[in-house]
Amino acid sequence: MIEIKNRFTGEILLTVQSDTLVGADLHGADLTDANLKGADLTDANLRYANLIGADLLNADLRGADLRFADLTDADFTDANLKGAILMGANLKDANLRDANLPGANLPGANLSHTN
Numbered sequence: 330m331i332e333i334k335n336r337f338t339g340e341i342l343l344t345v346q347s348d349t350l351v352g353a354d355l356h357g358a359d360l361t362d363a364n365l366k367g368a369d370l371t372d373a374n375l376r377y378a379n380l381i382g383a384d385l386l387n388a389d390l391r392g393a394d395l396r397f398a399d400l401t402d403a404d405f406t407d408a409n410l411k412g413a414i415l416m417g418a419n420l421k422d423a424n425l426r427d428a429n430l431p432g433a434n435l436p437g438a439n440l441s442h443t444n
Contacts, residue, residue: 330345330346331344331347331349331350332344332345333360333364333365333393334363334364335361335429336383336384337362337368337371337381339397342358342360342363343355343358343359343360345352346387349424350373351371352371352372352373352374353373353374354373354374354385355374355378355386355399355416356377356415357376357378358375358378358379358385359378359379360361360372360379361379361380361382363383364384364434365383365384365385365388366384366387366388367387367388368385368389370393371386371389371390372391372392372394373390373393374393374394374396374400375395375398376396377396377397378395378398378399379398379399379401380399380400381399381400381401381402381403383400383403383404383425384404385403385404385405386405386421387406387407387408388405388408389409390408390409391409392413393410393414394413395413395418396414396416396418397416397418398415398418398419399419400420400423401419401420401422403424404424405426406426406427407427408424408425408429409426409428410429410433411433412431412432412433412434413430413433413434415434415438416437416438417436417437417440418435418438419438419439420439420440420444421439421440421441422441423440425432
């Protein structure tokens with residue numbers, strides 16, 4: 330069993346009945362401000378998930394399906410997004426510094442940044 334917690338309060342946002350998040354079905358999950366630092370989300374289904382402000386530092390998202398996910402203000406520093414599907418995702422103000430993006434599918438993704 331895996332508990333995904335809020336990175337600020339420690340509140341449990343979601344409990345996953347599995348030993349791993351690899352290939353997990355998190356479709357539409359509300360993971361606002363989730364602590365997913367270093368998480369292995371390879372091939373996970375995160376379509377339409379709310380990951381606003383999530384900490385995904387060093388996370389492995391290879392092949393993850395993030396279509397239409399809200400990733401506003403998420404931190405993807407050093408994350409592996411190789412082959413991830415980000416079609417229509419909202420990456421407004423997301424931190425993609427040193428993220429690995431080869432083969433990522435980004436059509437229609439919002440990559441805007443405001444000051």
